[in-house]
Amino acid sequence: MITSLVLLVAALVFVLQAVRVVPQQSAQVIERLGRFHAVLSPGLNIIIPFVDRVAYRHSLKEIPLDVPSQICITKDNTQLKVDGILYFQVTDPQRASYGSSDYIMAITQLAQTTLRSVIGKMELDKTFEERDEINASVVAALDEAAVSWGVKVLRYEIKDLVPPQEILHAMQQQITAEREKRALIAASEGRKQEQINIATGQREAAIQKSEGERQAAINTAQGEAEALRLVADATAHALTTVGTAIATPGGLEAVNLKVAEQYVDAFAKLAKEGNTLLLPANAGDIAGTVATALSVIRKTDRPQAR
Template sequence: MDIEAILAEVTSGNIVILLLAALVVLMVLLGVRIVPQSEKYVVERFGRLRSVLGPGINIIVPFLDRVRHKISILERQLPNAKQDAITTDNVLVQVETSVFYRITEPEKTVYRIRDVDGAIATTVAGIVRAQIGKMELDEVQSNRSQLITQIKENVEDAVDDWGIEVTRAEILDVNLDQATRDAMLQQLNAERGRRAQVTEAEGERRAVELAADAQLYAAEQEAKARRISADAEAYATEVVARAIKENGIEAAQYQVALKQVEALVKVGEGAGKQTVLLPTNVLDAFGDAFQMLKGGK
């Protein structure tokens, strides 16, 4: 056998082996897909959806299957958007919103919607206008959390067919035109003035009530003092009456004489020089009193 023929045979055999090895390598490269954790791959076969590859190592059929779309499943934020809306009390407001979402079903997102961000932004704008159109301005200002919840729920329902999950919706600001701001400021100042007048009137009313309570308390105390004095006089009268009943008229005469003596003593206790006028029968009164005292002993 010719040496050249042998070398040619060996060379052709090596070429076949190399070609087979290259084909195997190519098959591996085309058939094995390593998907990152933050992505999902959409695989097509002859232009139709074949499968969705999740994170990790995946096997596809080389030359038949093709990775057509690589979709990030990380949470995304739409650019802040401003929408004009009119409340039920005909106030024009400008609402600034922000929406966060993520793609959960890439096969729906790829084949059902082209511009995801634009579609969501348009949906949010329409929902914001519709919800604010059902509320008055005061409700928009005070029930912002409720409004955010309603917007998020409505957006979720609208984008559900697109394989999208709305994770959060926020109302960043509610702006008013200058004319409305001026009107609200005037209303606020008027309300503050009204509250000040009400507070002043309540203070005056409270002062009158306290003065009346003080007068009532003074009258009650005076009445109580009079009642005590009357009770004391009644008791003294009762004692005198009992003494007259038990001891006769002499006891009454004794009490009268004793009172006269006490009155004269008080008159004599005055400061300075004074003239004391005594009744003509004062000596007789003293004598009667001493006689009664002596007789009582």
């Protein structure tokens, strides 16, 4: 009975040692009698107890690695504190186990030396502008070396670039001066545009005013010309009508009467409107004066009578 129980326990231990369950995105390296034998894939696996053993366990997930900050010297001899983070993934568990005694340390050290080399080829201003180029250079150098370690370097990102305080102060002054310069340029451009707009407006207003004055003068001249024409036409029509009336029978007698009436009215008005009275030399001979005026009318009318 005791023997059976011992055998049962031994069998149970043997089964437990023979069965290995590997989680997803994980890998286990098996050594048989101290020599690499196999890599267990995720799921249920069977090994030989006391002959095979799990020597290494690896995670196949993407792993972020914080690269310690370091002081780098730029091309223009400026100290720059650089801090970054690295992302890698184990792609070959066998090489990751035997290719390097500590692939994480190897990746970290290589990332730091590569970063110092890349920063040393750039000036300070370029390091802030060319972050993508720096990241790509570090990834390319690491990926080439990490192949023998069974690791794939996915990307490298610079978290922070910190120059000395003196450089930061100088950069801040430069940025302030540049902003003030842009503000002055913008203000001068605004004043320039304002003067251009004012001058353009004044020129257009002067043009519009001159056009208005020109049109007003044309309209006035046309109105005066039309008025003169109408007066001339009316005068000509009146003269024609008078001449026609004189040529008719009895017309001359009517003119005699009209002239005599106007002559008498004119002298009457002179007597009422002023203290000074102007009289013609022959004021006593009104009939003679009227006869003289009628003789002028007869001379003027004589060609029409013919």
